[in-house]
Amino acid sequence: MALRNHSTVTEFILLGLSVAPHVQVLLFVLFFMIYLLTLMGNLMMLLVIRIDSYLHTPMYFFLSHLSFIDLCFSSVTVPKMLENLLSQTKTTSVRGCLAQVFFVSFTAGTEACLLSVMAYDRYAAICHPLLYGQIMSKQLYMQLVWGSWGLGFLDALINSLLAMNLVFCGAQIIHHFSCEMPSILPLSCSDVSKNIVALLYSTFLHGLGTFLLVFLSYAHIISTILNISSTSGRSKAFSTCSSHLSAVTLYYGSGLLRYLMPNSGSPIELIFSVQYTVVTPMLNPLIYSLKNKEVKAAIRRTLGKHFQRIRC
Structure with missing residues (x-):
């Protein structure tokens, strides 16, 4: 998987978010704090879900994997960004x-x-509550999770092997703070x-395909919620998916726009x-912790047990 021998470029320059030294220091402090919060928040979610038996359900099994992938996702980009913010060269091989x-x-x-x-x-939980245990069996949710990891790996492998x-x-300058496929293709002098x-x-297929699945799921969820007669019933049903809906909006709203817009290194792209x-x-x-009553209760139980051990 080595690059061709006649390649004349052995390293790229990541311009990052700013070239002003005083701004770079401020950005370093900001993103360092964000990274620490990311590590602590997601590790806390993993620990609480692992320890608290009340959270040993399919929903929180998925959430634990989401927390782990968020740890990995952030760790792939942020440490290199922090290094470049304090470095004069800002190069990467x-x-x-x-x-x-x-x-x-x-x-x-x-x-x-x-x-x-x-x-x-x-x-499945909102539209078919009585059949939820049968629909979301252990075999199925294990297959769904590992299938997600497998599809993500296969997609990345195909694109990376071609790259x-x-x-x-x-040209060796990347107008970005990290290496992403849309940023490196314009730098190649071979057929891309x-x-x-x-x-x-x-x-x-991957981005819009998964978004379509989310859209169809929520179309059925909203239709079911609107058919609930009582206001309290509608509120309770919506509260079970409001956290996930917020996470979906944040991720897809920015991720798809990033990959669909032309690569220019513009501020809005960054x-x-x-x-x-x-x-x-x-x-x-x-x-998930602030908007989810079960997670907040699990955190209180976990902290309560911890303080009891300290007192003993």
């Missing part, structure tokens, strides 16, 4: 850049699949038609990238 492309695609694709699987879970055959020469086709298929690669992994555990 071609191999390192392609490795980051693979892991960004892998984690982003897996998260998209997980969000669509979680939408189906909420559809390994590219030759980079001349296959890469563009593969990327478009990935975006439309904002969308920061939103879905940096901010969303931090917000997901906050959304």
Whole structure:
């Protein structure tokens, strides 16, 4: 999987978010704090779901995998961003850049699949509550989760293998803070038609495909909620999926726009990238803990047991 021997470029320059030194320091502090919150929030979710037996259900099994993928997603991009914010050179090797492309695609694709699987879970719980245990069997939700990881890996592998055959020469500046497929294709001096086709298929089949599954699930959910006669019943039904709906809106709203818009290094493009690669992994555990009564109760029980042990 090595690059061709006659490739004249061995490293790229990541311009990042700003070239002003004082702004870079402020951005370093900001994103360092965001990364710490991301680590603590998602590790807390993993710990609480693992410890509390009340959360050993399909919904929280999916949520634990979402928290883990958010940890991975953020760790693929943010540490390198922080390094470049304090560095004068801001370079990354071609191999390192392609490795980051693979892991960004892998984690982003897996998260998209997980969000669509979680939408189906909420559809089964709200639209078919009496059959939920039969529909969402252990065998099925295990298959859905590992299928999500498998599809994310396969999608990233295909695009990355095609990128390994590219030759980079001349221009080596990436107008971005991380290596993503849309950012590196314009830097190649070889034929990228296959890469563009593969990327478009990935975006439309994987990105829009999973979004369509989410949309159809919520169309049925909203229809079911509107048919509930009591106001309290509608409120209770909606509360079970409001957290997931918020997470879906944040992720797809910025992720799809990032990959569908032309690659230009514009501020709005960078904002969308920061939103879905940096901010969303931090917000997901906050959304699920602040808007979910079961998670808040589990956190209180976990902290209560911890303080009791300290007193003893």
